[in-house]
Amino acid sequence: xxxxxxxxxxSGVSKFDGANWITYNxxxxxxxxxxxxxxxxxxxGTKWFGNSTVSKLSGTTWTNYTSTTSxxxxxxxxxxxxxxxxxxxGLGVAKYNGVNWTIYQSxxxxxxxxxxxxxxxxxxxxxxxxxxxxxxxISWTRYTSVDSGLPNTNIRSxxxxxxxxxxxxTDGGVAKFNGTLWTSYTTADGLTDAYVS
Numbered sequence: 001x002x003x004x005x006x007x008x009x010x011s012g013v014s015k016f017d018g019a020n021w022i023t024y025n026x027x028x029x030x031x032x033x034x035x036x037x038x039x040x041x042x043x044x045g046t047k048w049f050g051n052s053t054v055s056k057l058s059g060t061t062w063t064n065y066t067s068t069t070s071x072x073x074x075x076x077x078x079x080x081x082x083x084x085x086x087x088x089x090g091l092g093v094a095k096y097n098g099v100n101w102t103i104y105q106s107x108x109x110x111x112x113x114x115x116x117x118x119x120x121x122x123x124x125x126x127x128x129x130x131x132x133x134x135x136x137x138i139s140w141t142r143y144t145s146v147d148s149g150l151p152n153t154n155i156r157s158x159x160x161x162x163x164x165x166x167x168x169x170t171d172g173g174v175a176k177f178n179g180t181l182w183t184s185y186t187t188a189d190g191l192t193d194a195y196v197s
Contacts, residue, residue: 030062050075089113127155149182
């Protein structure tokens with residue numbers, strides 16, 4: 001794929017333009033902390049970094065967001081929905097619409113969110129310690145290994161495909177959900193290792 005690559009590391013952010021590498025860290029940029037767990041780039045080209053909080057790079061201007069709540073600390077994942085809202089997963093979930101923050105730290109959202117994905121219908125999916133959670137803008141639905149085809153409840157990674165399936169990586173294998181049917185894949189099906197990161 002063409003274009004500049006942004007790479008999150010435990011020592012800052014590396015930018016690669018195809019020929020040259022540039023490193024951004026707390027010593028030479030506005031990053032809040034060097035352990036960067038997630039990066040997203042919005043339609044305007046603004047870069048969002050998940051680290052100890054949320055750091056933003058717009059042009060050459062850095063902004064760090066903090067809160068009296070813990071949710072926008074230890075950010076593991078970032079997703080942007082079709083309306084341009086930024087979703088941050090860490091010690092709960094935060095949504096930023098460019099003006100206001102909405103914090104979700106109760107109900108079905110567990111206190112640790114590993115990953116976020118947005119499906120074709122603009123539903124948000126959150127991978128947590130206690131299952132995968134779907135938010136349709138109004139209602140929250142949690143799926144666990146007890147009431148779905150998830151092979152394990154600790155959700156490590158999420159992705160959507162071109163036909164709208166949600167793919168879920170867990171500590172016990174992979175699940176695919178098409179909105180109705182679940183399919184699970186484990187080492188018995190040929191998966192190299194049941195632990196999916």
